[in-house]
Amino acid sequence: MGGSLLKGLTSNNELNFDISVVEPNLIKDNYNLISANKIKHYQSINDLKETDFDTVLFAVKPQVISEVCLGVLENLDQKKIFSIISILAGTKVETFESYFGLSPIIRAMPNLAVSEGSGVTALYGNNNVNKAFKETTDKIFSGVGEVIWVDNEDMMDVVTSTSGSGPAYYFFLTECLSLIAEDMGLSKENADKLSRQVAIGSSDIMKSSNDSLSSLREKVTSKGGTTEAALKVLMSPDKEFYNIFKKAIREAYKRSKDLSN
Ligand SMILES: NC(=O)c1ccc[n+]([C@@H]2O[C@H](COP(=O)([O-])OP(=O)(O)OC[C@H]3O[C@@H](n4cnc5c(N)ncnc54)[C@H](OP(=O)(O)O)[C@@H]3O)[C@@H](O)[C@H]2O)c1
Known part of the structure; x- marks a missing residue:
């Protein structure tokens, strides 16, 4: 799913981000994508020391999210408030708030068809999300299909059961x-x-x-x-x-x- 989003991000000329990817085992397609687009690749979060990011997008399995959040906290500048996007199924915004406090957090629920650029993603943000972050996130997921916003996190379960599955x-x-x-x-x-x-x-x-x-x-x-x-x-x-x-x-x-x- 992370690879599909990367494909969408790199093929959208409107988006001009400096992207870094943390991925322990790059598959060939993602390796090619990263090399072709001059994206930085890190094997582990521990290699991120002294790097600086505005936004962190989590695309790991829910089982490893605690380990990954702790890794981010240990290795990125803790005084900086960075924006967070999560595509983890069934993982609430409050889970990220427990690690990242005041951060703007957007929860995204994409479906499999993002790999073809014809997915649909539902987005929900906490109260710290501003208009600019909303627009950026909208653009990221619009690059891989359609986007809808919901203003009640409970609706993410409706989205999961209808468009996710x-x-x-x-x-x-x-x-x-x-x-x-x-x-x-x-x-x-x-x-x-x-x-x-x-x-x-x-x-x-x-x-x-x-x-x-x-x-x-x-x-x-x-x-x-x-x-x-x-x-x-x-x-x-x-x-x-x-x-x-x-x-x-x-x-x-x-x-x-x-x-x-
Ligand atoms: N697939 C879908 O249709 C779908 C739809 C909506 C939401 N989601 C959500 O998207 C997330 C990813 O799903 P997926 O199907 O793409 O799973 P996946 O193929 O297992 O991808 C997870 C990736 O995270 C990497 N990873 C594991 N531990 C890591 C760490 N400590 N640091 C950095 N990277 C790490 C994995 O590497 P390894 O392979 O080496 O473990 C793997 O490449 C899940 O939370 C899922 O709920 C998926």
């Missing part, structure tokens, strides 16, 4: 479509190709159109046609499909809340 829901729906087409006689190869392209094509249409989602659906639903026959089942009056989907997302939401507590 969201790509997996679409992969599953596409998988179902492929399996059903195969069950009905297509070869596995054709069923896979067809269902992937349906997902890609539908995304392209949503991207290029300003129509509401319901009107996009209505446009492919001719009266008495095949789509209408299928939608009568999917949109049955008992809302069976909608309710099972909602139940699944509520489970993800509960899990997100449990993890952050």
